[in-house]
Amino acid sequence: xxxxxxxxxxxxxGESTRRPGRDxxxxxxxxxxxxxxxxxxxxxxxxxxxxxxxxWTMGGLHHxxxxxxxxxxxxxxxxxxxxxxxxxxxxxxxxxxxxRYGEEVAIASRLETVVxxxxxxxxxxxxxxxxxxxYVGDEPVAEMMFRVLKFAPAPAEPKPAPVIRPMVNRDTExxxxxxxxxxxxxxxxGGCGELRHPPGPMCPSCTExxxxxxxASGLGEVYSYVVHHHPPVPGHTLPFVVALVELEEGVxxxxxxxxxxxxxxxxxxxxxxxxxxDDELTMPVWRRR
Ligand code: ZN
Numbered sequence: 001x002x003x004x005x006x007x008x009x010x011x012x013x014g015e016s017t018r019r020p021g022r023d024x025x026x027x028x029x030x031x032x033x034x035x036x037x038x039x040x041x042x043x044x045x046x047x048x049x050x051x052x053x054x055x056w057t058m059g060g061l062h063h064x065x066x067x068x069x070x071x072x073x074x075x076x077x078x079x080x081x082x083x084x085x086x087x088x089x090x091x092x093x094x095x096x097x098x099x100r101y102g103e104e105v106a107i108a109s110r111l112e113t114v115v116x117x118x119x120x121x122x123x124x125x126x127x128x129x130x131x132x133x134x135y136v137g138d139e140p141v142a143e144m145m146f147r148v149l150k151f152a153p154a155p156a157e158p159k160p161a162p163v164i165r166p167m168v169n170r171d172t173e174x175x176x177x178x179x180x181x182x183x184x185x186x187x188x189x190g191g192c193g194e195l196r197h198p199p200g201p202m203c204p205s206c207t208e209x210x211x212x213x214x215x216a217s218g219l220g221e222v223y224s225y226v227v228h229h230h231p232p233v234p235g236h237t238l239p240f241v242v243a244l245v246e247l248e249e250g251v252x253x254x255x256x257x258x259x260x261x262x263x264x265x266x267x268x269x270x271x272x273x274x275x276x277x278d279d280e281l282t283m284p285v286w287r288r289r
Contacts, residue, residue, distance in 0.1 A: 125151025
């Protein structure tokens with residue numbers, strides 16, 4: 001099968017039939033979404049957050065792609081050609097206006113480009129770009145460019161690294177210097193004093209670019225967690241727990257939690273500990289207190 005010819009055929013079909021969302025834009029869904037993101041903005045009493053565009057047409061757990069869905073068609077072609085793995089690489093959303101409660105949203109999709117084959121770190125593959133457009137009636141209200149890499153997996157590395165090392169850069173080196181000294185450091189804005197984690201170059205509240213840090217007490221409670229079963233992680237015995245912990249200081253911080261999965265629960269009081277890997281790296285790890 002000629003991939004480029006198949007791509008042209010799918011592209012020539014243009015936009016798919018519009019598929020309506022399951023429910024109108026509604027406040028209960030917005031509340032859940034804001035809560036999950038920890039956003040307590042009061043701005044959404046009459047309109048929904050623009051970034052929720054995709055939410056309104058999600059098909060649920062047992063969703064099946066429509067027969068004229070261009071991404072589904074292109075993925076099938078690439079599967080047949082041996083490019084069996086997939087990873088999303090980037091997406092860009094454009095919002096034309098706010099959505100109001102009660103509006104019925106429908107989605108349609110068209111294929112923009114299929115580019116390849118390209119050699120990537122994951123393996124040789126094709127970049128497939130689609131454009132989703134959300135409509136209310138005939139009015140486009142939001143769009144999303146969505147790109148995936150569909151690739152043939154490269155053979156596994158013969159020897160895995162003994163440990164996955166964090167990226168240390170100018171924004172984060174204070175943190176790793178802290179762990180080496182047994183300190184949990186939280187970035188603090190040099191302008192307004194706000195604490196933030198993960199660290200970044202600029203304060204999102206006052207845009208000051210002189211970050212400092214405070215040493216946190218290292219005490220907190222489990223805010224959320226996952227039990228990691230697969231894939232294997234060098235230096236770890238499976239399964240293990242990764243916890244998002246709310247610190248006493250109010251920011252949330254993610255690290256491994258050294259507690260058996262069946263004993264972990266939301267609200268579990270924890271204390272930070274430090275695991276020395278080698279001269280250059282000390283990892284923070286949560287322990288029960
Ligand atoms: Zn600030």
